[in-house]
Amino acid sequence: DIQMTQSPSSLSASVGDRVTIICRASQNIDSYVNWYQQRPGEAPKLLIYAASSLQNGVPSRFSGSRSGALFTLTISSLQPDDFATYYCQQSYNDARTFGQGTKLEIK
Amino acid sequence: EVQLLESGGGLIQPGGSLTLSCAASGFTFSKSVMSWVRQAPGKGLEWLSTFTSSGSNKYYADSVKGRFTISRDNSKNTLYLQMNSLRADDTAVYYCAKQGFYYDRGYFDYWGQGTLVTVSS
Numbered sequence: 001d002i003q004m005t006q007s008p009s010s011l012s013a014s015v016g017d018r019v020t021i022i023c024r025a026s027q028n029i030d031s032y033v034n035w036y037q038q039r040p041g042e043a044p045k046l047l048i049y050a051a052s053s054l055q056n057g058v059p060s061r062f063s064g065s066r067s068g069a070l071f072t073l074t075i076s077s078l079q080p081d082d083f084a085t086y087y088c089q090q091s092y093n094d095a096r097t098f099g100q101g102t103k104l105e106i107k
Numbered sequence: 108e109v110q111l112l113e114s115g116g117g118l119i120q121p122g123g124s125l126t127l128s129c130a131a132s133g134f135t136f137s138k139s140v141m142s143w144v145r146q147a148p149g150k151g152l153e154w155l156s157t158f159t160s161s162g163s164n165k166y167y168a169d170s171v172k173g174r175f176t177i178s179r180d181n182s183k184n185t186l187y188l189q190m191n192s193l194r195a196d197d198t199a200v201y202y203c204a205k206q207g208f209y210y211d212r213g214y215f216d217y218w219g220q221g222t223l224v225t226v227s228s
Contacts, residue, residue, distance in 0.1 A: 001169070034214040046215060049207070049214035050210075055216070087152055089152075089154075089214075091213040094157060094166040095154065096154040098151060101151040
């Protein structure tokens with residue numbers, strides 16, 4: 001199975017900060033990575049698909065990029081609504097594995 | 108508007124069986140790839156199973172292979188997950204999710220609200 005190693009597991013930041021979350025795949029998976037946001041008590045929400053494509057309706061402060069097997073989710077200027085848990089997920093093969101998650105908390 | 112509504116969760120004893128349902132609306136269900144994902148209390152997301160739109164392929168995570176069975180009824184726009192030999196570590200919120208595709212790059216674009224399964228004696 002493809003492992004998705006996400007870091008950090010938690011992150012404290014302030015409104016207006018720029019934050020970056022990283023996901024490393026255990027093998028080359030091209031751009032087959034998606035990113036999700038999950039607020040407490042809610043279902044996950046798709047933010048980014050195919051490594052860097054912004055889902056319709058998602059604010060442009062969210063962006064994704066890829067360098068080899070390293071994938072990055074960046075939030076350019078944190079807003080109060082952004083404090084949540086973020087997950088990467090690979091779709092390179094049919095076993096759609098997720099990263100462990102990054103909990104973004106208010107500093 | 109796309110809607111996915113799970114049902115069938117509840118309290119079940121270890122070793123028992125349960126079937127979850129996911130009623131879909133707002134899109135062409137018969138042409139959609141559908142999946143189940145779960146989340147144990149305080150833990151991350153775990154993909155469980157996918158059923159392709161053609162019905163010819165089903166995929167399972169190793170953790171549930173041989174115990175869980177995914178199925179669908181396109182005439183009822185409903186996805187199912189039959190769960191047998193349930194264990195305490197199957198306790199989780201179970202989500203159904205629709206897959207979208209960018210070329211062949213799949214992603215979960217719509218999720219249900221989830222249904223809680225608690226396995227305990």
